[in-house]
Amino acid sequence: MKMSNTAYMTRPCDQWVLCSWFAKLSAVVLIACCAATAEVRSEDAPADKETDPTILANIEKFRDWKLGLFIHWGPCTQWDAPIAWPLTPVATWARADDLPAWVERGKNFDVFSRDFFDLNKTFNPVQFNPDVWAEAAADAGMKYVMFVTKCHDGFALFDTKQSNYSITDPSCPFHENPRANVAKEVLDAFRKRGVRAGMYFSMPDWHHPDYEDPALPYKRLFTPNYDINEHPDKWQRYLKFYRGQVEELMTGYGPVDVLWLDGGGGSGWETDKLAEMARRHQPGILIVHRGAGGRYENYRTPEQTIPPHALPFPWETCMTMGDLWAYSSRDYYKTTRELVHMLVDVVAKGGNMLLNIGPDAEGRFPPQALERLKELGEWTKVNGEAIYGTRAVPPYREGRVCLTRKGDAVYLIYLAVPGEIKPPHVISVSGIQPAEGAEVTLLGREDVPLQWEKQGNGVTVRIPHKLSSPVAGEYPECRHAWAVKISKAIVHGEAKH
Structure with a gap:
């Protein structure tokens, strides 16, 4: 050794x-x-x-x-x-x-x-x-x-x-x-x-x-x-x-x-x-x-x-x-x-x-x-x-949000706090923004486009009430963490991949 x-x-x-x-x-x-x-x-x-x-x-x-x-x-x-x-x-x-x-x-x-x-x-x-x-x-x-x-x-x-x-x-x-x-x-x-x-x-x-x-x-x-x-x-x-x-x-x-x-x-x-x-x-x-x-x-x-x-x-x-x-x-x-x-x-x-x-x-x-x-x-x-087939993307993690990347897509994975069983209304990160024409969705509910807005060199994603306040028992499999997909993302501060 x-x-x-x-x-x-x-x-x-x-x-x-x-x-x-x-x-x-x-x-x-x-x-x-x-x-x-x-x-x-x-x-x-x-x-x-x-x-x-x-x-x-x-x-x-x-x-x-x-x-x-x-x-x-x-x-x-x-x-x-x-x-x-x-x-x-x-x-x-x-x-x-x-x-x-x-x-x-x-x-x-x-x-x-x-x-x-x-x-x-x-x-x-x-x-x-x-x-x-x-x-x-x-x-x-x-x-x-x-x-x-x-x-x-x-x-x-x-x-x-x-x-x-x-x-x-x-x-x-x-x-x-x-x-x-x-x-x-x-x-x-x-x-x-x-x-x-x-x-x-x-x-x-x-x-x-x-x-x-x-x-x-x-x-x-x-x-x-x-x-x-x-x-x-x-x-x-x-x-x-x-x-x-x-x-x-x-x-x-x-x-x-x-x-x-x-x-x-x-x-x-x-x-x-x-x-x-x-x-x-x-x-x-x-x-x-x-x-x-x-x-x-x-x-x-x-x-x-x-x-x-x-x-x-x-x-x-x-x-x-x-x-x-x-x-x-x-x-x-x-x-x-x-x-x-x-x-x-x-x-x-x-x-x-x-x-x-x-x-x-x-x-x-x-x-x-x-x-x-x-x-x-x-x-x-x-x-x-x-998760599968992804690679790391800086800044990797901000607070409760972890980041992964696959091709042009970046995923924002929010980790639930103790007692939290539904996604938050707002998820924000710095250094990542949707590119022109990007779709922003919640995995498992791709049928509902998410609203987002730029915040400096980052983004704030808003999750509508019907997704963040589900009926009890709905989507229980996601109660530990939720993943937002940005189909085409700009990663600030790194060379184009």
Whole structure:
């Protein structure tokens, strides 16, 4: 990881992490998803920038998608535990006193770790039905899925021949189920509904002895528990193993649009070799070695946060629908209004939003998550024109109004304040004005032209009473935010686009 090129770092997990290898700080707050990310950093060296026209074109297609689904799942859901991080000695937050499995084992880390790794032997999600997941996501307006094929704990949710620690191995009771090759079932189901396929893969594997040497003290972080320069043979064996698993994913699971490589801290990962192999099997695939920078991090991935301003490179915020990455029966789920507002804020700043849901131990999406997806879909069906395929336009946001652009059109998306369930009578912004002959309408009610007037270099749009004061229950799908379309707009202060 190119720490010298990093202005600030983010890592997706249930908490923030300040690992000893990262900052040598005594305070440790770990994040429990499966990811490592370097975000806003100085410009990568020009020689290391992506130049392949196919990859660059695919990055632009990715930027059109705007909304995706992240899925973290695994045996840990049987314990209501965070994913992977309870195995890390310094991650005391992941073994809290309200975690029954930790208390029941007398808070003995060795016993707890042994039993955590053995959860594969009882993992039997008989209610798993990827068609339900895919249908709900597609109806919500999600254009791509990022499925966690393997997290840091090393348990593979695909049919790997490189390891027996997988859902298709006889040690796992679900191996006899016709849908046991979960990753394939998930991606096939989503593709059938026109949703693009992405794979998350953890570069570290805390279950593999050539990454986490069992003869040495536990570490279980984003670098091995040994010095790779002192043990090059062991490290090369591990690289062969992890590339072998990625090659399985690249060859037996249909077309893949994005390969998300997480947790690869430090140097020595030989990502160039992995990328060559992956693109030989999947031409044009986007590769995101999080935190690496340059040509093998095709877009950046801040997580559990939305940048305060537009960023000068392709990016995607990964955000949990609840508070945690893996399922917990005690999780809190963000409201639909919060989700809509976050999506609009991200898109107005030029990013994508990857929204995470964790299925439960039986293989079901939580009812709260399905409800949010349904309501999110109601909003995107009316207002998706202001979201998908758009780009950022300055000033990006003014107060409650976020801006997006598609071709000559500019959209003014008003975010409702608490308690507000109907659009305001007036929406004003600076720097944007309708061009001659432009039509100004409210999405969902294009049959009613809106009156507008210039205000300096900006515009004030007036929404008539019959639209701003609807009968109770009318257009409830838009009660979180409303989008005004200016079909042909002048953007002051920037070169003509």
